[in-house]
Amino acid sequence: MEKIAMNKHRSQHKQAFDEPLWWGLFSAGGVCFAVLLPAVILFIAILLPLGLLPADALSYERASALLFSVPGFLFVGAVVCLPLFHAAHRLRHGLFDISVGNDALNKKLMYGGAALLSIVALGIVVAGFFS
């Protein structure tokens, strides 16, 4: 019993060097989620499907030109990648709070998932830029 507790403590201590990175990404993603996402969701997921934007505002040509560009790359970084790491961090801690799974595995799944989706998202912009 005593030994397990000590091991857990030691492994937590060993992990600690990467925690500032996750908290940093969580924090940066939190700022993007709070400041950028309300407008992004309003325009792309509410006004666009309702047809309340001018017809050519996000036509195929215009949307491609906006997304597959250097500003589009930065947009994806701020609106997709950082909020994904924010979400990963909250999900990991949320799962810990309701004692689901084990933290070491959840950590790999959550941050790994966020990293994978981020690479896919940025890859799409790069692919569109060069096609």
Added chain:
Amino acid sequence: MDKLSSQRLPPLKRNWWLKHRFFKLYMLREATVLPLVFFTLCLLAGMVALLQGAESWQGWIAFMRSPIVFVLNLLALAASLFHAATFFVLFPRVMPLRIAGHSLPDQAIVAGQWAGVVAVALLFFWLLGRA
């Protein structure tokens, strides 16, 4: 019972957070990332559609119009605003700002961040809202 084991807290039950309003709000805030992840996945699908061509892009807009997707994205908008409300009040606590020896009132820092949300929405309106 020795000293060490009496200091150790018993493991929490999964529903510990249901017992107090403060913890319920904490869990609600943690849960704001669930609709965020849904919106992000929608956005990723839209990016893939844009890469595929004009027909896929129109198909994606129709998908965004389907009732369940639309309602979940409305939830994402509400979640982003709730997250913003909880996140902005943290700023003056984490990093109190001082200008010319006077500390900036907390409300001013919070208001400044909401002004940021409005500014981003205006930028989107400038980019997409005009006919």
